[in-house]
Amino acid sequence: MADFYTKALAYLEMIQSRPPKYFDQIKADGLEQKVPIIRDDMGVFIRMLCSLIRPESILEIGCGISYATHWMLLGSPESRVVGLDYNEDRLEQCRRYLEHSGWIDQVDLRRCWAEEFFKDNDQQFDLIFQDSTKKGYTGMIEDCYRCLKPGGTLVVDNIFFNEMVFGLKPEQEKKYAKGVALLKTFNEKMSQHPGFECSFLPLSDGVLVARRTS
Ligand SMILES: C[S@@+](CC[C@H](N)C(=O)[O-])C[C@H]1O[C@@H](n2cnc3c(N)ncnc32)[C@H](O)[C@@H]1O
Numbered sequence: 001m002a003d004f005y006t007k008a009l010a011y012l013e014m015i016q017s018r019p020p021k022y023f024d025q026i027k028a029d030g031l032e033q034k035v036p037i038i039r040d041d042m043g044v045f046i047r048m049l050c051s052l053i054r055p056e057s058i059l060e061i062g063c064g065i066s067y068a069t070h071w072m073l074l075g076s077p078e079s080r081v082v083g084l085d086y087n088e089d090r091l092e093q094c095r096r097y098l099e100h101s102g103w104i105d106q107v108d109l110r111r112c113w114a115e116e117f118f119k120d121n122d123q124q125f126d127l128i129f130q131d132s133t134k135k136g137y138t139g140m141i142e143d144c145y146r147c148l149k150p151g152g153t154l155v156v157d158n159i160f161f162n163e164m165v166f167g168l169k170p171e172q173e174k175k176y177a178k179g180v181a182l183l184k185t186f187n188e189k190m191s192q193h194p195g196f197e198c199s200f201l202p203l204s205d206g207v208l209v210a211r212r213t214s
Helices: 002-015 022-032 040-053 067-075 088-101 114-119 138-146 170-192
Strands: 057-061 080-085 107-111 125-130 148-157 196-201 207-212
Touching: 002 040, 022 067, 022 088, 040 067, 040 125, 040 148, 040 207, 057 067, 067 080, 067 088, 067 125, 080 088, 088 107, 114 138, 125 138, 138 148, 138 170, 170 196, 170 207
Parallel strands: 057 080, 057 125, 080 107, 125 148
Antiparallel strands: 148 207, 196 207
């Protein structure tokens, strides 16, 4: 299966339309600075999702240096985005890339903890992209539910936690057991949540697409 996935990615890389050149720069900077960014197959997926949904408003929890923000805006260029990140340096870099691409006026960047943002936010969004710390996902389920419009879509990246939800190697136990347990709890809680219809996709590092149904 891993072999199939690697081959499929290489093939799709050849035939799929490429994003603008500046995407390569954001990606290269992210990799060089070891700043986590979404994988390209996730980028292609979320671009298409945005292109289909055409969300008026997007909340990105953990916008980092804007790689995912740009993929989403590529799919839905008219969307307005609220981007949250507590890391000042990343947010500054994020702002510079958005100025360069010309999308800065549509993106409201907030330097804050998502948990704090939710405490007094009463805006509802068409799409929420959850890409912050995996350990924090469960604690934000109800906030995401409340801040989504009925019929809105929640997308969550890395639900396989670098494949560790399938089982931990002995050397990973000490460092990751707690985080993996929290992520498994998240996946189970989401699958049983009465207000969401969920689809868990074996794409990238595992992606959850959930629609608020009530
Ligand atoms: C995986 S990176 C985001 C990558 C980004 N979405 C992209 O693809 O370019 C996660 C980001 O979430 C931020 N973060 C983690 N936990 C957070 C929280 N509770 N509130 C706000 N930001 C958070 C980190 O500072 C980091 O920049």
